[in-house]
Amino acid sequence: MKKKEQEDSVMKRKKDSGRILFGVCCAGYIIFMLVILYVKPFEGLSYTITEVQRKGYWETVRSHTDFQLFESIFPLVNYVFFILLFIPAGILLPFYSKKYRRLLPFFLTSLLLVLFVGISRLLSLLGYFIADEILMNLLGCLYGWLIFKIFYGILRLYLKKK
Template structure:
């Protein structure tokens, strides 16, 4: 990757991180829970049952108790918001160009963000969000690994 490309990618990554920080911590979520103790907040705002929230969104959408936009925004949004991570991290950090190293780093990043949301009472910990975020990050890595992106960043396969 040329110096100019690295600068462009770095600026883009910083902008993306600022967006994620706002999206995950400062987006208006109402004041529900702010009068709870931290333990109560964690108990009320955590889901550790895989596919429970996803299933609830799909069921509510099918029953007509939730509009399509809300279901799409919550499910697809959690995937789409992390696709850029799969492009930025391996482009900027050579050690994250192997899928296993990248996924391990991403798992640590997203777990840290999810736990921080709970501890700061700025969101929830939902295993379904984690699954959808991981799917988005994996898709982003697959995009990064395409020949078009590899050509743009000047990477050689097999090196």
């Protein structure tokens, strides 16, 4: 009986350490995203303030919006950056909840996340709302989800063999 209790205790500690590691990864990723998406743009804040004073808030918001696909003001390198930026979100969401291991709930949640980031950056004037950026961010989430599914499937096969 005592051996069973010890095994349960070890399993509980492993599970708790996994949750702590997941929490640290999520917190680190969120801090990284906040710095990249919201703090770094403060470098150009004086220009944005001048632009708002000259044009007005809503005119500035309108000028920070671009819905033309793949003809935006950003070069190809930024497309790769936008994809890479959201791959961790695509990996972490299925770890967070089993419901995100299915494509539709994952896709809808990722779409809401990407739209929230784009709209909040636009309304705070700390970035642009560009259709290309939104699509690349969503594509990054989907790549992350595919990476999760591949590694999760490999892990399940490995554990079945044991």
